[in-house]
Amino acid sequence: MRDIIAARFLLLKKNAVSLIIWLLAPLLITILFLSTVHTVQDDFRVPVGVVLEEETPSTNELYEAMEQSSFVTVSLLSEREAIRQVQQHELDSAFVIKEGYEEQIQEGNRRDLLESYYSDRSFAYNSVKEMIVSIIQQETGRIKAANTVIALERELNGTSNWTEQEIIAKSRQIQAEEDLLNNEFRYMGEAPADESGLIEWNPWMIWAFAAMLFTIFLFDWVIKEQNASVNIRIPFTKVKFSVYMLINLAFYIILLVLVDLITYACFYLLYEEEVSLLTLLSYRMMTCILAFLIVTIVRKAYLSYILAITLTITLVILSGALLPLGALTINSSWIHLINPVSRFLSGEWTIEWLIICIIGMGIWYVREERKYA
């Protein structure tokens, strides 16, 4: 076995550069893809100015709520500066939060809270306004509810004496908890599109597609060595062709698992995304054996590339990452069952695929044995 691996190293040395590129491709592509998506999303953000005439908890609240939206970038300015920038089209529009905002809100008054500036080139003005209005509505609604609770309590002679602030805080807390719950329903790490319609990608999903594709690409060594002129010498060596192939397959699996551990560390550091290591291992074994079987069956490099691309696109579609099949995929459990990427992302062992692959390997082994008998 050590001899076979030493022989493998002689061959690998010649292709070290391309080997390293193929090994790292899924990791690099994921990082590249995500950073591109993020820059593109940033480019599409609309610059909006905010002027705070008063600094109170309520106005800060509003400002932070705007900042969290992923479709605007907010900058805090003086009114003069805001007007100047809107005139020069550096800002899409600007909103002045008027003096007395907090007081008005407390009284449930929704008029005269805002003043706004926009130009003939402002295209996001209306939607930003809508957004602010809905934030204000939420806030005033909350205060109204609090007041109602207090009034009711007085009427019923209650003893708990909640203050308005406590009730608002409680209401926020409940909302926050529900938001967390919503996140649990994320499908395959795709955050539900937020109000701006932008998607957050799970790096492991991108990685899973790329890993499938590049593992098959990487396994063209099997094709090269199955068709190699030197195979005619195998009967006169101490190794059996099937054993030679199996040991090399194991060698590649170990190599890829090592790279996967690096990927795991990178994704954890960069995105704080984790998967179960066992799931990762089973997905990796599955892709390697599948890649091996595909290339041994098709026996031609270009066919294996076509098949690899087709398979990857199928997985992307089944996972709902390309077309809006989201609703369909979540609801049909059989698509989830046959889709190894979706199984992988939900932390399950892709045990059926693995079993099918291992049976495939068994058939391959028996046929090889017959061929060289």
Add this chain to the structure above:
Amino acid sequence: MLKIDSISKSFQRKKIIDKLTFEVNKGEIVGLVGENGAGKSTLLNILATTLKPTAGNIYLNEWHYQKDKKTIRKHIGFVPQDIAIWEQLTVEENMKFFEKLSWKKKSVQELKQICLDMSLDRWNEPVKNLSGGMKRKLNLAISLIHDPAVLLLDEPTVGIDLKSRKEIGAYLRKQATENNRIIIYTSHDMDEIKELCDRVITIGEDPFYKELLKEAGKKVLSF
């Protein structure tokens, strides 16, 4: 001693080899001649165990080809007609690669010596830069790593320059006499056959080669 006892081979009812019997002793070089498609490669593949004869028996020393195939294979050096080496590796890496998979351990010095013995001295050269003659030599050197008792060569000198051909011929003669190997090889070069072979076997119906060899006073076995 290699003993071929009445072997026949047909492909889809077409008889290529019909009841062939002969023996080869240690230290002997036997040539196989015949027109293209006569069955020379087929016979060599049968002697290399990679093809089964339709009928007949073959023995190497006391071993039977079918029953002791594994043992037999350890003692066979097969030099294929199509060059079987790694183009992307150097001469050294090719030798090392096949040494790893070989029955016999050899030191780097010993591997290098095999090449030097047939004046293949470009040890660190990638194979793709070598001339045809050099490649043929390496093709032969690899088959010798495990010190085989029987060396089977399918057109080892085809398409190469005269100097390389002479070097390979001299090397084969040395292998037969000094190391007592059995050597069977095919060639279209009649001068080479006449010069090198102790005996010649003609294959096929065409009497052309037989006549030619008889004129040269060679011992000819034909069938």
